[in-house]
Amino acid sequence: MKYTQGKYLIIDKKAIGCEIYSFEISCPEVAAAAVPGQFVHIRIGSFVLRRPISICGIDKEKGTLRIVFEIRGEGTAEIAQLNKGDVVDMLAPLGHGFTVDESFKKVVLIGGGIGTPPMLPLAKAYGNKAVAISGFRNSSAVILQEDFKSAGAETILCTDDGSAGIHGFVTQPLAELAEKGGIDAVFACGPMGMLKGIASICKEKGIYCEISLEERMACGIGACLGCACRTKRNDEEYFAHVCKDGPVFNAEEVIL
Amino acid sequence: MADLSVNICGVDFKNPIIPASGVFGYGREYEELFPLNKLGGIATKGTTRHQRTGNIAPRIAETPAGMLNSVGLQNPGIDHFVEVDLPYLMTKDVVVLANIAGSTPEECAETAAKLEGTDAHMIELNISCPNVKQGGAAFGTSCEMAAEVTKIVRAATTKPLVVKLSPNVTNIAEIAKAVESAGADAVSLINTLLGMRIDINTGRPILHNNMGGLSGPAIFPVAVRMVYQVANAVKIPVIGMGGVSSGKDAIELMMAGASAVQVGAAIFTDPYAPVRIVEEMNDFLDKKGISSVRDIIGTVQLW
Ligand SMILES: Cc1cc2nc3c(=O)[nH]c(=O)nc-3n(C[C@H](O)[C@H](O)[C@H](O)COP(=O)(O)OP(=O)(O)OC[C@H]3O[C@@H](n4cnc5c(N)ncnc54)[C@H](O)[C@@H]3O)c2cc1C
Ligand SMILES: Cc1cc2nc3c(=O)[nH]c(=O)nc-3n(C[C@H](O)[C@H](O)[C@H](O)COP(=O)(O)O)c2cc1C
Ligand code: FES
Numbered sequence: 001m002k003y004t005q006g007k008y009l010i011i012d013k014k015a016i017g018c019e020i021y022s023f024e025i026s027c028p029e030v031a032a033a034a035v036p037g038q039f040v041h042i043r044i045g046s047f048v049l050r051r052p053i054s055i056c057g058i059d060k061e062k063g064t065l066r067i068v069f070e071i072r073g074e075g076t077a078e079i080a081q082l083n084k085g086d087v088v089d090m091l092a093p094l095g096h097g098f099t100v101d102e103s104f105k106k107v108v109l110i111g112g113g114i115g116t117p118p119m120l121p122l123a124k125a126y127g128n129k130a131v132a133i134s135g136f137r138n139s140s141a142v143i144l145q146e147d148f149k150s151a152g153a154e155t156i157l158c159t160d161d162g163s164a165g166i167h168g169f170v171t172q173p174l175a176e177l178a179e180k181g182g183i184d185a186v187f188a189c190g191p192m193g194m195l196k197g198i199a200s201i202c203k204e205k206g207i208y209c210e211i212s213l214e215e216r217m218a219c220g221i222g223a224c225l226g227c228a229c230r231t232k233r234n235d236e237e238y239f240a241h242v243c244k245d246g247p248v249f250n251a252e253e254v255i256l
Numbered sequence: 257m258a259d260l261s262v263n264i265c266g267v268d269f270k271n272p273i274i275p276a277s278g279v280f281g282y283g284r285e286y287e288e289l290f291p292l293n294k295l296g297g298i299a300t301k302g303t304t305r306h307q308r309t310g311n312i313a314p315r316i317a318e319t320p321a322g323m324l325n326s327v328g329l330q331n332p333g334i335d336h337f338v339e340v341d342l343p344y345l346m347t348k349d350v351v352v353l354a355n356i357a358g359s360t361p362e363e364c365a366e367t368a369a370k371l372e373g374t375d376a377h378m379i380e381l382n383i384s385c386p387n388v389k390q391g392g393a394a395f396g397t398s399c400e401m402a403a404e405v406t407k408i409v410r411a412a413t414t415k416p417l418v419v420k421l422s423p424n425v426t427n428i429a430e431i432a433k434a435v436e437s438a439g440a441d442a443v444s445l446i447n448t449l450l451g452m453r454i455d456i457n458t459g460r461p462i463l464h465n466n467m468g469g470l471s472g473p474a475i476f477p478v479a480v481r482m483v484y485q486v487a488n489a490v491k492i493p494v495i496g497m498g499g500v501s502s503g504k505d506a507i508e509l510m511m512a513g514a515s516a517v518q519v520g521a522a523i524f525t526d527p528y529a530p531v532r533i534v535e536e537m538n539d540f541l542d543k544k545g546i547s548s549v550r551d552i553i554g555t556v557q558l559w
Contacts, residue, residue: 002288005527048472048525049318091527216316216462218323218524221288223281225301225330226316239309239330244285 003094003221004029007087011064017143019071020114021080022056023088028063030092036121037097037187037212037248040067041220043089044078051075052217052243054189055093056117056144058124065092068117068143094220098210098248100125104184108133108177109153110170110198112190116144118212120151122187127152133173135194139164171197178205185210187248192256199251209251215242230255258541259548260534262296264493264515265416265441267377269296269351271534272549273506276497276520277302277355277380277420278327282341283348286527294531297351299444299518300341302382304357305367307333317453317462322472322499323521324451326465329357329385334370346375353418357382360389361405365412372413379415381406383435384422384447384469396422396447399434410439418495421445421486423475428482429489436490444495444518445486446479472521475499480512487513487554501529503536513554 012024030040034055041050057066071077082088100122109132111119116134123130130153136142138161148155156173157165166173171194177183178201188198189212202209215227222244231240231253240246240253260271274297275286281301283292292298310330317324331337334356345352354376358364368379383396383405395401406419419435421428423446432443448469453462461467479498487494496514500506501522509517522529541549 005289043525047318048321048323048521049316050524216314218316218325218521219279219285219527220524221285221527223285224279224316224325224524225281225310225327226325228310228313228315228327228330230312237309239313 002033003092005089005091007089010082010084010086010088013082013084016068018140019080020068020143022066022068023082024057025065025067025088025090026063027065027090027092030090031058031060031063031065034058034065034093035097036100036125037118038093038095039247040065040090040092041094041217042079043091044075046078047075049218050091050220051079052220054118054212056120058121070114091220095243095247096245098122098187098212099185101185105129106131106182106184108174108183108186110174110186110188110190111135112170112194113137113141115190115212118189119187120144120147123148123151123153130154131156131177133158133170135159135170135190136164137161169197170194171201174198175201178202178207183207188212195251196256199254199256202251210248211251211254212247213242213249213254214247217243219243258538258546259550260538262516262550264495265378267351267416269516271296271537272510272516273530273534273537274299274351274353274495274516274518275523275530276518277382279520279523282337283345289527290531292348292350294534295350296516297353297377298345299353299355299380300337300345301331302329302355302357303331303334303337303367304329305334305363307331307336312464314462314464315468317468319451319453319470319472320474322470322474323524324453324463324468324470325448326463326468328465334367338370338374342374342376351377353378353380355380355382355420357385359385360387361408364405365408368409368413371415376415378418379409379413380418380420380444381409382420382447384420384424394422394424396431397425399430402431403434403438406435406438406440416441418442418444420447422447423478423482423498424450429485432486432490436492440492442493442495443486443490444497446475446482446498449475449478471499473499473501476505480508483509483514484512484556500533501525503533503540506533506537507540507552510549510552511554511556513556515553
């Protein structure tokens, strides 16, 4: 199975921040197929288009997935109305995920704001080989730090206003780590400006880098060609599709 | 179990439901979810003479009960379609409507000619694209341009030719009559209605192309009206589409005069929409004791 569509039971719901919710969903066949970096496409009663949300946790034994999302508009507000015991209609798991390579000895995972959740399954996969850098606006926006720690990752926290952790952007600790060397790969998800900064540091230092992108989607599976992203391969420019070729891309191939 | 089969221009469809061009790619992505032979037909992604890269994103915007798209006909070109995509689809026991488009009548004709000698069952000619020879107005917006492109493509192909009409016109029945006299074997309608959304926080249109095509449930009543008007203006068969999301909608469009029904944006909400619609149509017919879906085509009785 690559992906499937169905209605799945929400077995736990938590508010983990201001307008940020965490759902645990029982969906054994989806969990069995899911890999870090993939997303689920959620149908909401009153909307024509589904909403893409990253997978934030994969428990293959329990047959569950976790998602963490922030209310950004009417659609996410409606998803937030769902409760434990309700079902959620998902088309999942979708997209091309992050590379999980046993031979990597040290990796850096970087999440910015609501781009942090997809980094968590990757932290689980890399365990203590991972350094997880997370960046938020301020201390009240901070999420998932304990989760990264219990996955075995070393955590570095940054806030734009200095109200928690390092006062500054995630690129600051990345540059320091890159300077020390020994990093096999950098994986990142977050706002475009942050991804650009990360990609340029990695390029300069010759570190392999993968970034997860967002785009407005319709089908979510590569059929409608709605979610175009400018990429370059063998010097040839073409529009790849975030839902199928991504959301995770080799940073060198994306025209940011 | 009602008889759902229909025949259009001599081509047999096991049921009247066809995923619309542009929402279904060339079928591969949905085959992951259901066997393609459950469908009556497949209208393939609009394909041009040469590869096209399409528009810059965002290409999608949500609207009340619908969506805008400005994909810009991204496609690998007709040679790729003939060599790779069509052979794959021909193994699926489903009618293939090869949807083509172009920027000049000659380009459309060359693309159609590439399909001669292939097994594609029908050609669906999209005339909603800008005609670069006529200052960029869509072919489908004037009787003269619509007739000209139909005539030139007609001469280039022996396959049944379905001309897909644009709803962005004052009198769609006149356009339908023009393409009928120019040699079209059938018409399909409606393509998307031109629309626009603006992000009021940035003051910029949501679509990078500024404007795009509206589809989804919001346009269904417009589709019913236009299918009705066209079916009563021409003698050739009409394939209806626009906002169909249930078996009831499909029945309604057939009562308005459609011989078959395409399903577009509904597949984004429910990826199983086309197969669900087939089942729902069957249930409706059984409940009403109607033995064949053909018995409802064009049966609306005006007040
Ligand atoms: C691959 C992927 C993974 C994502 N993962 C997460 C996640 O884990 N947690 C989380 O909180 N958010 C995530 N997002 C963003 C999330 O999809 C949007 O916040 C959400 O679609 C907004 O919907 P809305 O109805 O609340 O907002 P509205 O602005 O009302 O939505 C209007 C339309 O625009 C689309 N849209 C708006 N913002 C975005 C966006 N940033 N990306 C894509 N489409 C958008 C909506 O889907 C909808 O079709 C992800 C997006 C993508 C593409
Ligand atoms: C994303 C998208 C892409 C489309 N691409 C094409 C195309 O390539 N050629 C074409 O003739 N119509 C195209 N259409 C129009 C549909 O085939 C259909 O005519 C229209 O969407 C109305 O039907 P609906 O409301 O069921 O979607 C596209 C529609 C959508 C939503
Ligand atoms: S959303 Fe349809 S191709 Fe990506």
